[in-house]
Amino acid sequence: MSIIYIHYPYCLSKCPYCDFNSHVSETIDFTGLKQAYHNELEYFANNVIDKNITTIFFGGGTPSLMPTALVADILTQIHKLFSVNNNAEISLEANPTSVEAQKFQELKKIGVNRLSLGIQALNNDDLKFLGRKHDKNEAEIAIKMAQKYFDNFSFDLIYARPKQNLQDWLNELTLALKYQAPHMSLYQLTIEKGTKFYAQYQQQKFSLPDENLASNLFEATNSLMEKSGYVHYEVSNYAKAGFQCRHNLGYWQSQDYIGVGAGAHSRVFFKDKNLRQAIIMEHEPNNWIKKSISKKAGIQSIQEITKNELIEEFFLMGLRLESGVLASDFYQLTKLNFVEIFNQKKLNFLLENNFLKITKSADDTKIFIPKNQMILSQSIILKLIEAIEI
Numbered sequence: 417m418s419i420i421y422i423h424y425p426y427c428l429s430k431c432p433y434c435d436f437n438s439h440v441s442e443t444i445d446f447t448g449l450k451q452a453y454h455n456e457l458e459y460f461a462n463n464v465i466d467k468n469i470t471t472i473f474f475g476g477g478t479p480s481l482m483p484t485a486l487v488a489d490i491l492t493q494i495h496k497l498f499s500v501n502n503n504a505e506i507s508l509e510a511n512p513t514s515v516e517a518q519k520f521q522e523l524k525k526i527g528v529n530r531l532s533l534g535i536q537a538l539n540n541d542d543l544k545f546l547g548r549k550h551d552k553n554e555a556e557i558a559i560k561m562a563q564k565y566f567d568n569f570s571f572d573l574i575y576a577r578p579k580q581n582l583q584d585w586l587n588e589l590t591l592a593l594k595y596q597a598p599h600m601s602l603y604q605l606t607i608e609k610g611t612k613f614y615a616q617y618q619q620q621k622f623s624l625p626d627e628n629l630a631s632n633l634f635e636a637t638n639s640l641m642e643k644s645g646y647v648h649y650e651v652s653n654y655a656k657a658g659f660q661c662r663h664n665l666g667y668w669q670s671q672d673y674i675g676v677g678a679g680a681h682s683r684v685f686f687k688d689k690n691l692r693q694a695i696i697m698e699h700e701p702n703n704w705i706k707k708s709i710s711k712k713a714g715i716q717s718i719q720e721i722t723k724n725e726l727i728e729e730f731f732l733m734g735l736r737l738e739s740g741v742l743a744s745d746f747y748q749l750t751k752l753n754f755v756e757i758f759n760q761k762k763l764n765f766l767l768e769n770n771f772l773k774i775t776k777s778a779d780d781t782k783i784f785i786p787k788n789q790m791i792l793s794q795s796i797i798l799k800l801i802e803a804i805e806i
Contacts (some may be wrong), residue, residue, distance in 0.1 A: 423677030432612035437679030480510035512558030570599035740784025762803035
């Protein structure tokens with residue numbers, strides 16, 4: 417099974433925390449954009465081994481700014497070129513401005529069945545700090561409209577913001593929970609190089625919560641979400657039963673993924689290659705359009721993923737999940753037994769200190785990070801990778 421990601425690289429403005437490939441442009445070549453998407457989808461359809469598609473995700477940028485006709489056209493092309501499951505999850509990211517929210521009904525009609533709203537905050541001061549174009553009222557209107565048209569929808573919030581205390585955040589999260597969204601993504605604010613926030617943070621124009629407060633915020637978030645009926649299935653993601661984001665699970669479970677659009681990434685097995693291919697598309701949108709039209713795919717780089725890289729990616733992605741990773745999935749991908757690839761002394765250190773757990777059943781073996789250690793997941797995963805010996 418494979419998944420498809422469509423990247424729309426344009427936004428109305430660049431948020432100061434965003435390090436995604438997003439661009440502000442007064443003019444957009446929609447004719448060229450459409451042809452470039454067509455060419456790239458055809459390129460992958462002609463080359464990948466697995467053409468069975470379980471999820472499609474429109475991300476960005478701000479894909480809710482795309483003309484609805486272009487979204488419909490891309491979906492039509494995907495159905496022509498690939499074998500799309502009847503119950504495929506088809507998601508689109510949207511911003512809660514009033515103009516975009518009016519599109520929700522149209523998007524549902526053309527086949528989008530899951531909406532992901534970039535709310536980020538539910539108070540006006542922090543929305544302004546985060547560079548968002550909407551206010552709290554527009555955010556709540558957009559959530560209500562998503563409820564009206566979509567059985568499956570999600571929204572994002574960013575916490576651990578400057579000057580935010582535990583009670584303020586719990587009050588805001590309680591307000592968000594009033595809407596009982598099937599899925600919520602709750603991210604602690606991180607400062608990424610190359611962003612406006614990075615420069616401001618270096619200049620000490622604002623500060624973030626210290627480690628103790630950040631840890632308390634994380635634990636309190638998990639507690640309130642679980643009490644409210646959500647499963648904490650990934651470090652920053654919570655879902656009602658049956659509403660986990662299947663597209664993101666595809667990444668975390670090391671499925672093949674096809675990335676189409678400026679700056680998109682892919683991890684796929686090609687018909688004529690033994691090793692998995694890592695593909696990155698041209699970053700700048702106009703360059704991507706030109707190359708995709710002239711060369712049938714706007715590829716910036718393509719290289720084979722070594723066995724070691726494949727193993728590292730498996731654990732880097734899979735151990736973000738609370739359910740962890742299975743030996744059977746690891747063997748299917750690498751033809752190796754993951755219990756045998758580690759330096760036992762280093763692995764035992766992680767196990768004995770309760771940073772990791774391994775459970776065995778008659779059917780499978782599972783390795784996972786205990787719930788109370790998930791806030792340290794990145795450090796734990798890196799330590800596990802250091803223990804690999806093959």
